[in-house]
Amino acid sequence: MARQLDYHTIREIFRRFQAAEPEPKGELEHVNxxxxxxxxxxxxxxxxxxxxxxxxxxxxxxxxxxxxxxxxxxxxxxxxxxxxxxxxxxxxxxxxxxxxxxxxxxxxxxxxxxxxxxxxxxxxxxxxxxxxWFRIPAQAVDTHIFRIGNRTGICPGKDVDTVERAIEDHVPAEFQLHAHHWLILHGRYVCVARKPKCGICLIRDLCPYEEKTI
CATH class of the missing domain: 1.10.340.30 (Hypothetical protein; domain 2)
Known part of the structure; x- marks a missing residue:
């Protein structure tokens, strides 16, 4: 488990996520x-x-x-x-x-x-x-977010509830609404479980993960 990152580093991480994907969407199809x-x-x-x-x-x-x-x-x-x-x-x-x-x-x-x-x-x-649906900045922590939170130090915690609180406590308010979507998508497609794709990672230089891939 990485140590909790400082406020300015977390802010820069989410600034980059936002610049790359201003309005991230969940991938489950629904109509209401x-x-x-x-x-x-x-x-x-x-x-x-x-x-x-x-x-x-x-x-x-x-x-x-x-x-x-x-x-x-x-x-x-x-x-x-x-x-x-x-x-x-x-x-x-x-x-x-x-x-x-x-x-x-x-x-x-x-x-x-x-x-x-x-x-x-x-x-x-x-x-x-x-x-x-209701656009309330609630943080849904899944396996991707739990992994990334602990691997990067963005929101470390021993269980999903601790990681959820870490997002609420440490991610700047302006990024709270989309925070969990950015993290899920990053974990699903870049910071994958077995061999993270560090070579294409937006936040590689800010991430303390020691076993980075080439």
Missing amino acids: AYTLLVAVALSAQATDAGVNRATRDLFRIADTPQKMLDLGEEALIDHIKTIGLFRNKARNVMKLSRILVEDYGGEVPSSRAALQSLPGVGRKTANVVLNM
Whole structure:
């Protein structure tokens, strides 16, 4: 685990991320808050590409909680059976859809506590929805961010909660909204797990990682 970087270094890192990609986007396909919530819930232990393949046809016919309930669990399973843990995920999607219809008028709430009370929705999923749909600077820490945070010293921590707090505490406010997207994309395509692509890294000169690749 690298030591926490200083404020000025972190600011320069995110200035470079912003210059390269001013408006980073999440890669899960969705058409509204509900389909985003479902897509993120389905993405646990699955790739975004795999979820997108499964949900393209699904969201054409079930893009609201009521339409999902009308579709039914078995039909939902037919759409998502290529995704890991699909039976449990289908059960949770049906349960959360019913709660949204009965308790929230079919709308996705903009409260983290309310989101986390839904079946199959943890803190990371709630933070993604808050950030991507409601544009609240919530930090969704996944394996990429956890790796980068500790490898680079941008936001080190022994667990995801500590890394989340480190982002909130050390990343300048002007970069908070897009911080987790920049970090995810950097981890997905440049600072990969086994052999980071240091030769094309925007922040190579600022990163203290000792085992840089050529």
